[in-house]
Amino acid sequence: MAAALGAARRFPAAGRPFPPGRGCGDAAGWARRERSYWRALRRRVLGPPAPPFAAPCQVGAPVLRGAAAAVGPERLGGPELRELAAALAAGLRRGPCLGLSAPQLGVPLRVFAAELPPARCRRYPPALRLAHRIEPFPLRLLVNPRLRVLDSRLVTGPEGCASLRGFSAYVQRHWAVHVSGVDERGEPVSWEATGWAARIIQHEMDHLDGILYIDRMDPRTFTNVGWMELLD
Template identity: 40%
Template sequence: MFLVQVTRRNISNSVPVASSFGRWYRDFWQPAPANEPPYDHVTQIGDPVLRKKADPVPPEMAKSPEVQYLIKSMVNVMRKFSCVGLAAPQIGISLRILVMEFKEKLKDEYTSAEYKIKEMETLPLTVFINPELKVLNYEKKTFPEACQSVRGYSGEVARYSEVLLRGVDENGSEKELALKGWNARIAQHEMDHLDGIVYTDLMKRNTFTCTCWQAVNEKRGRVSIFFHKKMIN
């Protein structure tokens, strides 16, 4: 079927079959459906979903197909954007679910000194539904922190050194996990998202930095920040 694309009232040079006529006709006046969550991108600061306290998942729904689909979507987006953690509101769903993963290969992205001072270590894929956080060590350490929901920026944030997460895993089983160092930071960052808090609320304000400021200068301002996999161009 050939359509001459002039306006939404285009006329076809052939008549659609009856079974599809209704759908064909509606296409002329109904707007295309908007993208709906769960998204395959990360929501950005300003989106109201990031400022709402997320709702708990009903216990009987933990193993439901809907929750399992959401968890799978979260893991896919986390890995797509090379994140180490993601909360459900970051893909548009205001439910208390978080995922974390710190792969061994990330060690190659840091100097040995940085890896050591930040107390980084491998964390296998970890899922928590309705997590609760308990502080185990109230000593705080400050490091630059970034977030895919504030893409292209970072700021220094103080976090507790050791925490305990309790909740339910993706199989509906009760789970608890003690974390320290950088993994404790990841857990606190994602827990904040579940409470409508973004790291910019907690950071030392004069450390707020555009992570590509050097590229901006080198390329005379001809730099774009993308909100998909690619970071800058």
């Protein structure tokens, strides 16, 4: 047993021990990351990135756990909100993901965007599309959204999140909802959604309150979606 424990502490097979703070149980050690020379130079010249970020914040970022602030009427139609709207649309398509909230890009405001293009919709298995009413919808952006449940039946379905990259779990959501608000120009937006679209709306509304799907998931279903590849 002692020999086995000793061997388990060595990595890689050449027998070199873990560096200090980089053991299997040391999460803080694995969180540290060294920048390459060019990345360090770029950071020195350009400074740290500023919101809205080009990529979603990952779980652990404080902005994901606070309640987002309402957008004041004086900001509607302004350059800041237009920039945020463009960043959310670009982030959706770069991901690709189906919904994206302002807090995920480091902006603690009550804004989210969602889109399900037809090509992306066709990638879902037919049985799943039928069971969860997965249908395409155009890009929608909502500022200061308000949610109302239309059908309180709870349906369990798989969810992932751009802020928990590489994982998924099953989550219960209401079958149909209505969300209303305004767009970045201050024009009214009203959206009555069923099935998959309703799930996306509820997921993004949670983000605006600092809630992640892992807070609502069935913990037994939490999965690393690449677990098989990690064994190769």
